[in-house]
Amino acid sequence: MSKFPNNFFWGGATAANQFEGGYKEGGKGLSIPDTLTLGTKDTDREYHYPIDESKYTYPSHKASDFYHHYKEDIKLLAEAGLNMYRMSIQWSRIFPNGDEDKPNPEGIAFYRNVFEELKKYNIEPLVTISHYELPLGLAEKYDGWANRKLIDLYVHYANTLFTEYKGLVRYWLTFNEINSLSMPSGGFPVGGIKSIAGGHGMTTQIEETSVQMSTRFTALHNQFIASARTVNLAHAIDPENKVGCMIAGMTSYPLTPKPEDMLAWQEKIQQGLFFCPDVQSNGEYPYYMNRFFRENGIVISKEKGDDEVLKNGTVDFVTFSYYATGCVQAKEEKKSNGAINAFGTPNPYLKKSQWGWNIDPVGLRFYLNEFYRRYKKPIMITENGLGAEDKLENGKIHDPYRIEYMRQHVEAMSEAIKDGVNLIGYMPWGIIDLTAASTGQMSKRYGIVYVDADDQGRGTFDRYRKDSFYWYQQVINSNGANLE
Ligand code: BG6
Secondary structure, three states, X not given: OOOOOOOOEEOXXXXXXXXXXXXXXXXXXXXXXXXXXXXXXXXXXXXXXXXXXXXXXXXXXXXXXXXXXXXXXXXHHHXXXXXXXXXXXXXXXXXXXXXXXXXXXXXXXXXXXXHHHHHHOOOEEEXXXXXXXXXXXXXXXXXXHXXXXXXXXXXXXXXXXXXXXXXXXXXXXXXXXXXXXHOXXXXXXXXXXXXXXXXXXXXXXXXXXXXXXXXXXXXXXXXXXXXXXXXXXXXXXXXXXXXXEEEEOOEEEEOXXXXXXXXXXXXXXXXXXXXXXXXXXXXXXXXXXXXHHHHXXXXXXXXXOHHHHHHHOOOOEEEEEOOOEEEXXXXXXXXXXXXXXXXXXOOOOOXXXXXXXXXXXXXHHHHHHHHHHHHOOOEEEEEOOOOEOOOOEOOEOOOHHHHHHHHHHHHHHHHHHHHOOOEEEEOOEOOEOOOOOOOOOOOOEOOOEEEOOOOOOOOOOOXXXXXXXXXXXXXXHOOOOXXX
């Protein structure tokens, strides 16, 4: 017997900068990810601009070449039975520098074609307006989100999308993993704040002064305001529109029952996990951030009327990515590479993925309950999956490890639904293989569809169904009843 509601969204997710390629085609401008080089599990991606393709590999340039494969890819998603597809639009394809008045017609046409193709198969798009992809022009000219001007530029961009795609798209997310800007590593690649460290990769450790922290939290505040204004705009343009927030579900446990570890854990989940959705769903800054701001000398530059904007622009649904969990102890050692340790101290009870991420399906049920208790709004898991190396042999990919990971997480979801959580959708990450955000590697594969390309962007780019493709197809066909 299925434990999933009849209208459950069984989907899959991608992000344009990691999937689309065609970085110089169709009038697209450059964006920050186009300047980030290939990293590995142990080495950071670096910022190299001007671009020098003779020296460095830039994963976003080709990515999975969805730009030229979208028809074939959408057909595969339909064959797997998906009724929702989470994707993002590249701001730099619509406004090449980010601040033009008029959009680039070729960019508008490209996404229209994609949405029309999805409609053919009754697949509902879920569109992330900004997924780790800021036009480089906005970083160079304005210092990214540190500048309040970006609010108007973003709202203009969102307005263009809502108007152009009215009737084709109803579900939107304003910012991918908005809480990554609450962490120092998000300053440049996410916030485009060049003044902090001149440009750096996704996992680089940054030591900040109080002034720099103030700049970063002001940038985050600007995103909150942009997001809240966008929610209202979306509703005004089409009452059918539903807008959600999205955070990195960097979830954790206290390492021991020591009271100091409990307190350290509480502080970590408040600041790292709940702060952003508290603002975006409840419409105000939570009390617990005041002390943190005060003691770190953080001053956020706000304007009169901002509180009102936040109050009136709360989201319709909440979403998060969920890959792994970690532990928190009162005394955290310094970590060398955020790609592995972003989640905290490893949990001795959990197994790790090849990239060192702890696998924790039970934690998903726990956090689904925590989120629902806190926000009482429909929830979607907008990313989840196992990044692992796959082997293509005679046109086949046997990936029992991925099936096992997904099965356990779907089981945890069904338990949470039994608990009473209003979970409305599941979007496994990188449903078709794409390049990793943290390392840029194609070899860190998440998909149920294999893309024949390597880390350097060499290969045929042909698509192959993995064993997990057939498994997920059967899960969807049975509405979650058959997980074998
Ligand atoms: C999330 C991002 O942080 O995690 C995605 O929203 C990213 O863009 C995903 O790809 C998985 O991380 P990674 O580094 O393995 O790609």
